[in-house]
Amino acid sequence: MKKYRYSDEELNLLESSPIPFAIYQCIDGKVVTIVMSEGFLELSGYEDVEKKEIYNLVNDDIYRNVHPDDLSSIVEAVNCFLAEGGVFDVIYRQKKDGEYRVVHSYGRHIYKEDGTRLAFVWYTDQGAFVGESINENEDISAEYARLQQENERLRKEADASRKIMSLKKSLSDLLTNMPAMTFSKDVDTGKYLACNQAFAEYANKETPEGVVGLTDLEIFDEETAIHFIEDDKKALAMDGPYIFYEDVPDAAGNPRQFQTTKLKFTDDTGRECLLGLCQDVTDAMRIKHEYTEKLALVQNMAEIDSLTGIKNKNAYKVRESIMNQRIQEQRQPEFAIVVLDVNDLKKINDTEGHEAGDKYICDACDIICNIFKRSPVYRIGGDEFVVISQDEDYARSEELVDVIARHNKDALINGGVVVACGMAKYDQQDCVAAVFEIADKRMYENKKSLKMRRS
Secondary structure: OOOOOOOHHHHHHHHOOOOOEEEEEEEOOEEEEEEEOHHHHHHHOOOOOOHHHHHHHHHHOOOOOEOHHHHHHHHHHHHHHHHHOOEEEEEEEEEEOOEEEEEEEEEEEEEOOOOOEEEEEEEEEEEOOOOOOOOHHHHHHHHHHHHHHHHHHHHOOOOOHHHHHHHHHHHHHHHHHOOOEEEEEEOOOOOEEEEOHHHHHHOOOOOHHHOOOOOHHHHOOHHHHHHHHHHHHHHHOOOOOEEEEEEEEOOOOOEEEEEEEEEEEEOOOOOEEEEEEEEEOHHHHHHHHHHHHHHHHHHHHHOEOOOOOOEEHHHHHHHHHHHHHHHHOOOOOOOEEEEEEEOOHHHHHHHHOHHHHHHHHHHHHHHHHHHOOOOOEEEOOOOEEEEEEOHHHHHOHHHHHHHHHHHHHHHHHHOOOOEEEEEEEOOOOOOHHHHHHHHHHHHHHHHHHHHHHHO
């Protein structure tokens, strides 16, 4: 099978598009990249690489920069897509500028005049679990308007008829098969002038011809239709694209969430029209929400000590990093570091077993948490704990350390868990570790004193 080649005019047009998409072909069982748009290169972090080199990079490793945990789902979807046809719809993580971002990819097969089957895949940057990007459809609107102007210019050239047909066919492939629903309306009558198959299906019609000539009130329920009409008025009142998110039912009454762009324009006859592009993000938003919840759960579990249930060393390092940044910015409130170490843990493990040692650690944790009730407590080692004392506990720092001392005095006489303790207050040191070092030294001095008293 030969590699499909677009004409130079088609290739330049497709590659210059700011819409993130790529066109692929399967040749002898291998996926080969035919076209990558500028939007795709920017989304993938390739904008500073030579185009020829980029094609070689992608063809050598088509899953470059994809998160390892997501590779299997992508490969499975690609194999199914190539073998069975249909729609390719995958959400995965891709690294750009050192961080993973969530990308939604959506693809469909296109059959060219010579029978070649190509795969058009569109990409949407769903962000790094924060906020939403609403620039994609704005880019599509601007690109559509630019392509219309380019077609008009070419139409005026006597020797450009073949080029015009080729460009229009490429644009039709792009708009007809893209995941976004597209339509145009006559502003005066409110009637639909054209739409793609995706919008026809949303309107509960078999083909776009079933939508053309109807108004919103003739397609949707009255409440939904009036909602769309009010959106049209807002778009017509603006100089640029009107971009928004909305929750609306489709013609069958099913709830959906859309990212919509509406843009006014004037056609060749001077008629004022409205161009609309709607991307159904219902499933993507649901998957992203579930993904975010799972990530938060995993992250929370990674910061919890499995034995005691309090925060662990990972959590302490995160908090320490935040406080160091605040110290550098001179906006860190006063605080104290309290370092605590459980005495005789090794002896308990050796004589009574590790199960008894684990209980000993949990008993020590309960003592520390009950005394430092208003401060975060971290287990940073087998028998070592640290407290970041702020606000009310900071004002009572010496008093709380004395409570630990009185507890130890009683434990030495009557038996019980002994916890060595050292405390240091922040005094314009350049980092948290410097305060920790002072507290740690005082803790070891206290530990030595307690051992001497027990003997």
